[in-house]
Amino acid sequence: MSDISNEWPLWEVFVRSKQGLEHKHCGSLHAADAQQALQMARDVYTRRMEGVSIWVVPSASITASEPAEKEEFFEPATDKIYRHPSFYAIPDEVGHM
């Protein structure tokens, strides 16, 4: 293991591809600070007009759910099929509903 204390911190990059759409995660990069992270994200991830807005977030600030606990974590939703419109049978004559 090399000493990583002098490595620039890691940032996650989110790009809004066009006005009206959400920001979407597109990758990560190293930068010394937030301003530099934005400029680098522009150069690395939007060289072909892929974005109109960028968010950068320090990777260390992200809290993620545990993949190993996926089943328990999402279990509450698995047995509630009545939350889907297809659960309800409606006569054809009603048309689109």
Place this chain on the structure above:
Amino acid sequence: MYTQALDLPDPAQRGLQAVPPPAASVRETELQSHFDAKIDADRKIEPRDWMPEAYRKTLVRQISQHAHSEIVGMLPEGNWISRAPSLKRKAILLAKVQDEGGHGLYLYSAAETLGVSRDEMLDALHSGKAKYSSIFNYPTLSWADVGVIGWLVDGAAIMNQVPICRCSYGPYARAMIRICKEESFHQRQGFESLMTLMAGTTAQRDMVQESVNRWWWPVLAMFGPPDANSPHSAQGMRWGIKRISNDDLRQKFIDATVPQAKVLGVTLPDSDLKWNDERGHYDYGAIDWDDFWAVVNGNGPCNKERLATRVKAHEDGQWVRDAALAHARKQQARQLKEAA
């Protein structure tokens, strides 16, 4: 741009291959079978999912070799930026070389999700421990080389990279999709540049032919050793990292390139190259694998120069990285003080 180097064996690991895996615990067997089921169902593995250590190591080696290839790949073409024949060609070449840098960065990021740091990967490259594609250890002697690299080297890269877009490891597959989208520009600009030269003087046409003669065989070697001598391939296929064998990719590339050479009006330097009706493919001559291994093992025409240039660029940039970090820390300290 890219690499056969994909799956070059790491000499240090060769010995380890023979050691049988230690007896797995019950828990590990369960995790392993869950992992195998995911691979069989062609589902993606994501960074924090459990994965066998050998899978992780193989990916780190492959993705970092791939990233190094993109970064070192900037050098042969960078050689021609200041000597491009027109402002248009210069702008195109700058954009292409910048793309290669970007591709390297996407790939380093993908590798970092496997728990290896950027510095560790760079150290491995700079110390000569990590490999990169041997194609970049050949020199770019004429302006036609820039076109031929686009047409043939990037063409071979595309052939190699498209199947990796379906790789089982999510971050690698996503980086490859992004790269493949950009790669097509690289190949087309090269071919178009060569068409321009071929429509020029006899000297220009000769320059293209001479360049094709030099690059053809090293490009075919980019697909890696023949399947029979490619020890990692079977495991890579099992893991959904490798999708198409070296020889099949090479054949696909040759079949696609022969008609392109005809359009361009150049001859591919292989007297055995001819259509085989029975196979439905072009037959081709024997590749000089001794030359390939000599280059892989550090004895190509430019190995030392490429690595030295890379190390120098890294060392010369150290004060910039240190200054940027010092500035960021100072700003942060000031903000904390003001807030207090």
